[in-house]
Amino acid sequence: MTATKFSESIRTGYDCKGEHIILGGALLNGEAVPDTLIKIPLKTINRHGLIAGATGTGKTKTIQVLSEQLSQNGIPVVMMDIKGDFSGIAMPGEVKPFITERHEKMGIPYETKAFPVELLTLSKQDGVRLRATVSEFGPVLFSRILDLNDTQSGVVSVIFKYCDDHQIPLLDLKDFKKLLQYATEEGKAEFEKEYGRISTASTGSILRKIIELEQQGADIFFGELSFDINDLMRIDSNGNGYINIIRLTDIQDKPKLFSTFMLCLLAEIYSQMPEQGDSGRPELVIFIDEAHLIFDQASKALLDQIETIVKLIRSKGIGIYFITQNPTDVPNGVLAQLGLKIQHALRAFTANDRKAIKMTAENYPLSEFYKTDEVITQLGIGEALVTALNEKGIPTPLAACMMRAPMSRMDILTQSEIDTINNNSKLVKKYQETIDRESAYEILNKKIETAQEAAAQEQQRKTEAKETQRSAPQKSSAMNPIVKVLTSATFIRGAFGILSKILNK
Ligand SMILES: Nc1ncnc2c1ncn2[C@@H]1O[C@H](COP(=O)(O)OP(=O)(O)O)[C@@H](O)[C@H]1O
Ligand SMILES: [Mg+2]
Numbered sequence: 380m381t382a383t384k385f386s387e388s389i390r391t392g393y394d395c396k397g398e399h400i401i402l403g404g405a406l407l408n409g410e411a412v413p414d415t416l417i418k419i420p421l422k423t424i425n426r427h428g429l430i431a432g433a434t435g436t437g438k439t440k441t442i443q444v445l446s447e448q449l450s451q452n453g454i455p456v457v458m459m460d461i462k463g464d465f466s467g468i469a470m471p472g473e474v475k476p477f478i479t480e481r482h483e484k485m486g487i488p489y490e491t492k493a494f495p496v497e498l499l500t501l502s503k504q505d506g507v508r509l510r511a512t513v514s515e516f517g518p519v520l521f522s523r524i525l526d527l528n529d530t531q532s533g534v535v536s537v538i539f540k541y542c543d544d545h546q547i548p549l550l551d552l553k554d555f556k557k558l559l560q561y562a563t564e565e566g567k568a569e570f571e572k573e574y575g576r577i578s579t580a581s582t583g584s585i586l587r588k589i590i591e592l593e594q595q596g597a598d599i600f601f602g603e604l605s606f607d608i609n610d611l612m613r614i615d616s617n618g619n620g621y622i623n624i625i626r627l628t629d630i631q632d633k634p635k636l637f638s639t640f641m642l643c644l645l646a647e648i649y650s651q652m653p654e655q656g657d658s659g660r661p662e663l664v665i666f667i668d669e670a671h672l673i674f675d676q677a678s679k680a681l682l683d684q685i686e687t688i689v690k691l692i693r694s695k696g697i698g699i700y701f702i703t704q705n706p707t708d709v710p711n712g713v714l715a716q717l718g719l720k721i722q723h724a725l726r727a728f729t730a731n732d733r734k735a736i737k738m739t740a741e742n743y744p745l746s747e748f749y750k751t752d753e754v755i756t757q758l759g760i761g762e763a764l765v766t767a768l769n770e771k772g773i774p775t776p777l778a779a780c781m782m783r784a785p786m787s788r789m790d791i792l793t794q795s796e797i798d799t800i801n802n803n804s805k806l807v808k809k810y811q812e813t814i815d816r817e818s819a820y821e822i823l824n825k826k827i828e829t830a831q832e833a834a835a836q837e838q839q840r841k842t843e844a845k846e847t848q849r850s851a852p853q854k855s856s857a858m859n860p861i862v863k864v865l866t867s868a869t870f871i872r873g874a875f876g877i878l879s880k881i882l883n884k
Contacts, residue, residue: 392776400448404485411484423768432723443785455620467788469496492786551602554819655696662696670701671708718768724758746777
């Protein structure tokens with residue numbers, strides 16, 4: 380009796396007329412129940428989501444299952460691959476007895492398939508080079524990456540402002556270092572006149588931080604050609620959306636760089652994409668693995684920014700999915716905005732674990748069929764508790780779900796397979812070269828040279844004329860330097876960072 384009632388409730392709860400993807404089939408008392416497919420409407424994919432669970436419970440395979448079906452529906456995907464275990468999606472899977480048995484139980488035929496993949500990198504790894512210019516970062520994010528205090532951030536804002544005012548391109552770290560030097564040496568008088576005094580103590584500390592960043596290998600992230608977000612939106616000739624795997628294995632111990640990069644990417648995507656509304660299918664879906672890295676150590680201001688961008692980006696048809704071990708890793712303000720929740724098993728070893736499980740269970744819809752907190756600890760590998768938003772945007776009933784197996788390979792690519800993808804990639808070629816066009820470094824060097832020549836000529840003229848002249852006293856800036864910076868366009872742009880970028884659009 381209960382079984383009939385259960386399958387009835389799942390069938391109506393997950394009924395879906397429009398385009399959708401299928402996660403798997405429902406489980407009751409640990410057993411698959413026939414004819415209870417768990418369907419997620421494409422229409423609500425932009426309402427974001429969470430995939431949580433202990434290590435080895437099936438989170439990454441769940442992302443693979445989701446990505447595959449999005450791609451099949453012509454929706455491109457971005458995957459932040461911190462562990463480097465996602466590349467297998469580029470190759471077809473293998474038919475194995477444990478997989479076909481699994482699929483028979485839920486009544487979904489198993490087929491194998493490979494998906495179009497681009498491998499992207501922030502560092503020297505092979506793949507499509509992701510780069511951004513220093514000016515695209517803006518003073519606030521740039522200061523944050525360098526972990527600067529308020530005074531030092533003020534100096535960074537002044538330097539951005541100077542470059543804005545004089546239309547000097549600020550592309551890479553070499554440019555920025557040159558400006559730091561210029562502001563306290565050759566250009567000291569010029570800076571003092573326009574923006575007030577800049578202390579060498581501040582520029583010295585900033586310079587040390589930049590050198591630190593360079594030593595972490597982050598310098599190659601700054602410069603041109605900067606990445607065009609539209610290159611993430613590609614569809615292949617068969618109508619499958621590209622799976623863009625950003626390989627981040629080498630920055631997992633640099634959470635600050637990772638979170639800043641994430642925020643920069645989201646802001647860029649947000650500002651480039653047209654408004655879409657809630658009606659359609661998603662334009663792009665972003666999976667962020669090890670999402671706790673973003674939220675750990677994030678300041679209140681940064682968390683607010685993340686919360687805001689997550690809220691706003693929905694209307695552009697972008698879905699963001701956070702993957703982490705414990706839902707408590709994600710701040711409440713973000714958690715509250717997530718439509719699809721997929722909870723894999725959690726382990727109850729300690730009192731703290733049990734507390735976390737209770738809290739997690741309370742965040743799921745009440746169910747007459749499950750004792751949620753118990754089920755969370757009993758789920759098998761590749762099984763999860765699911766609640767989604769139906770086509771009307773209403774939460775679906777809680778379902779324990781046996782996830783289908785990925786159509787693509789469940790293991791990583793070999794080096795030669797990776798090489799083949801990169802050799803055939805148009806994007807790798809497009810972003811391969813480092814362009815070093817004339818920017819701050821060259822412009823300031825020229826300026827210094829010209830000034831020195833002029834000074835030498837002047838000196839000669841003076842000696843010839845045997846005249847002594849006293850140069851007019853430097854007019855000091857009328858406005859307090861801090862006030863001047865605070866009211867400058869650059870600072871205002873920077874202070875609100877991404878937000879102002881969004882609001883001005
Ligand atoms: N949906 C699934 N279908 C078949 N096997 C799965 C599935 N999910 C997980 N597995 C098995 O469990 C292993 C661990 O899954 P994985 O997704 O890597 O865990 P996590 O990311 O949570 O650490 C996989 O290598 C695979 O053998
Ligand atoms: Mg994983």
